[in-house]
Amino acid sequence: MTHDDNQLGSFLRSRRERVDAASAGVVDNTRRRVKGLRREELALLAGLSPSYYTRLEQGRDRRPSREILEALARVLRLDDTERAYLWSLAMPSLAPADSDALAVSTVRPGVLHLLERWTDLPAFVVAPNRDVLAGTALAARVNPAWSPGHNLIEFTFLDPRAQETYPDWNEIALQAVAGLRATVATRRTELDGFVAGMRKRSETFRALWDSHDVYERMTGDKRITVDGLGILRLSFESFALTGPEGHVLYVYFPHPGSTDDEALRGLA
Template identity: 80%
Template sequence: MPSDDNQDDNRLGSFLRSRRERIDASSAGVVTHTRRRVKGLRREELALLAGMSPSYYTRIEQGRDRHPSREILEALATVLRLDDTERSHLWSLVAPSLAPAGDSGPAAVDTVRPGVLVLLERWGDLPAFVVGPRRDVLAGTNLAARVNPAWSPGNNLVEFTFLDPRARTTYVDWEDIALQAVAGLRTTAAARPGELDGFVASVRERSKTFRALWDAHDVYTRVSGRKRLAVDDVGTLSLDFETFALAGTEGHVLYVYFPVPGSTDDTALRGLAAEARGEGGQEDGGRP
């Protein structure tokens, strides 16, 4: 059977199988006296722990039952120890099967609203940018492009991470960022069924690392955090960030990065902001 879930539309089954395989059988209370030849829980073990027949669970995982009840999904989520993001993802995988044929969700729009562009112009002292559902950078401040080449309009954050050799230098913690990028994209893809399939297939074709992470079926939602970036002529900057989902059906998200006030990162970023404004302030704002 094809492992690419762009070819196999049984996304619910693929996700359940990936979560089942990560559960340690002994920690789930399964007692066995023989050597296990499969990782994680067996189908029949998960079914019994969730209070359903093995044959019924098998139908769900194989895609022969696409309409499990809320009670069934909640029981599976509990046994599989799904976190809040994974539970939401589980439900989003069921919802498309209930939608009318041909309904692929809202279409992506690449035009950023004029009001948001005005805000970005006024936020010139911060790295800030707007991305669409595929993680295309649609607009941003000049400082964002100076801090990270991926954060300039016309780039795609996922393609940069996996296909641009500069990514492993720019992102000090590249492995973590790569995993989060794929898991976040999968969450968005489930919420906007069909819209990202072509893009995902394209990156899978070009990156073995992306393909392996995508096939792990991890999901992830992160609205804030911190990134470490290697910036030319400055060194490593550690910046916090917040994300803001812009109202509307376009699926646009605003990212705003900022330093800890009074830190050396703050000083360096102020110098870069002056440089981006053409004031030549980098000589005082750079690090020794």
């Protein structure tokens, strides 16, 4: 069975290996040679038989009940995003509705009008697969990836400019993949082909994807290297645009009164 054929088992194994056995209440006086919990330890903590959990992780049983999923999520200490992803793998019919058929690449006129008026901020709209659909003029000047026609994932992993643009490239790459996996939970049909393509085109993407990290950063900070300015330190907020398209608006801004603020104003 290939990795792609058993995504549920691969995800469970990756989370199991990250749980500290001692903090989970496992008493073991022997020298441990495994990362995290053993299969039988996780099974017992979740109230399952070890043989059943083994079948689940190996992909020989793919129909766990609600109660089993909740027990596993509790022991594995999954957060809300990871829990939603687990449900999307095990019980897709009960996960949030997949709106793939309704995916639209056209940004609403009102949103475009707002972007035209925001002359002093880098802001852009992305599709679920991270295609940049529209943005302010300043966004494209700050980061070449933030202009229409680019894809944030492809730029990060396939464009030679990415590691110069992002001084913290390793962290950004990890966050990009984890966020994409969170989106896949609700738009699997739409994104499976894109993920498969990236796995073939980038070994680094494949390795990060196979680590099964899943979380979303809705706000945060990022360092960007801008030609002629050096490194800008910008914060960002993200806003899900209501509708079936799954579009997200990102707005970047500097700390008021900082040297980054002055530099961005000059660039604008």
